[in-house]
Amino acid sequence: MRRSLAFPIVLISILVFAELASYLAIRNFFTEQRNQLRIFNWTWWISTVLLYASVFLSRISDSNFLKNALVNVFMIILVLKLVTGLAFVITILVQFIKSLVIASKLTAAEQLARRKLASQIALGIAAVPFVSLVWGLVKTAYDFKVHRVRINSAKIPAAFQGLKIVQISDIHTGSLQGFRQLQKAVDLINSLKPDLIVFTGDLVNNQSNEAGPYIPILKQLQAPMGIYSVLGNHDYGDYNSWNSTEDKQRNMEEMYQIHRNLNWKLMLNEHVALEKDNEHIALIGIENWSANLNFKKYGKLDRAYQGAENYPYKILLSHDPSHWSYEVKELYKDIDLTLSGHTHGFQFGVEIPGFKWSPSQYIYPQWAGLYKKEDQLLYVNRGLGCLGYMGRIGIRPEITLIELGN
Secondary structure, eight states, X not given: OOHHHHHXXXXXXXXXXXXXXXXHHHHGGGTTOHHHHHHHHHHHHHHHHHHHHHHHHHHHOSOHHHHHHHHHHHHHHHHHHHHHHHHHHHHHHHHHHHHHHHTOOOOHHHHHHHHHHHHHHHHHHHHHHHHHHHHIIIIITTXXXXXXXXXXXXXXXXXXXXXXXXXXXXXXXXXXXXXXXXXXXXXXXXXXXXXXXXXXXXXXXXXXXXXGGGHHHHXXXXXXXXXXXXXXXXXXXTTSOOSSHHHHHHHHHHHHXXXXXXXXXXXXXXXXXXXXXXXXXXXXXXXXXXXXXTOOOOOXXXXXXXXXXXXXXXXXXXXXXXXXXIIIHHHXXXXXXXXXXXXXXXXXXXXXXXXXXXXXXXXXXXXXXEEEETTEEEEEOOOSSOBSBSOOBSOOOEEEEEEEEO
């Protein structure tokens, strides 16, 4: 089956299962009174229709606050339904297998009691993700963590030994609901006193104007060697419905202007020579290039690389880490370090000493942290902001401090 068909089929199957299984679980509390069951049925299915209608409303709304609120309500309710339905089905199966083993016959009242018990167990289990989702929204969504990474290579010129690079990625200003969180991140970045700051894409969610209110805060970022940026898949306006191609192009021009207003050097398939004490390294920046999920390939590394081969050490900024797997480490083996973002670590996972897991790894083998293939390195930033669900569970938003050494 083609991947393009498999994804929607799997998604629809999950949605149907979540709705039907959770409905069967909850209706057990209303089966003894016909009037109550009738009211429950109408309430359940009308609210379900309204829930899915909210998704379409979020697509046409001009308010970022309303978009984000509707998406988050939808996602939280959907997760609760899915967990409730899954727990209910598993409990029912366990009860059924147990009755077969002991060859017991249950009366109608006993069968109803068992179904109610299964429903109670399912709701109890669903309370755990509910608390986690709320906690992720109010506590960990902007609980920034500084990841410190030491990169050692004999190819790094002496003048660049000890150079401090801060990488940030995936700010997604369209998901921000105020200025306090971003100001907190900017203050933390400046406190690290980086020599160089790089931004690896996704400044916005859908439209360039989402970034406008946050320009004064982002302009506070300071680095003596400058701030360099590339575009992510969300920065092109590809996920917005435009009235015309001219409107989309104006949106793109506005994105370019925002980077100029921020005094960020936006790298569009090009490279620059970073100079320190008469020694140089190459910084290469390309537009978004992905090998996954039919994302468009705007990046042209062959163009950006021309002339960079003469520098002893090369750093590539490329938003999507799949680019490293499919092109960089196969065709450009002298690119020493690639910096990416994009995955957000799925904003959900487990990271404890000795163990790291996230659903993101089933799509992106390189999804968070440092990866190595022979002499080439890839670092995947977990993202500063959020998309869709405006929270994080187990995967904190990241500011990366990279120090070059030998």
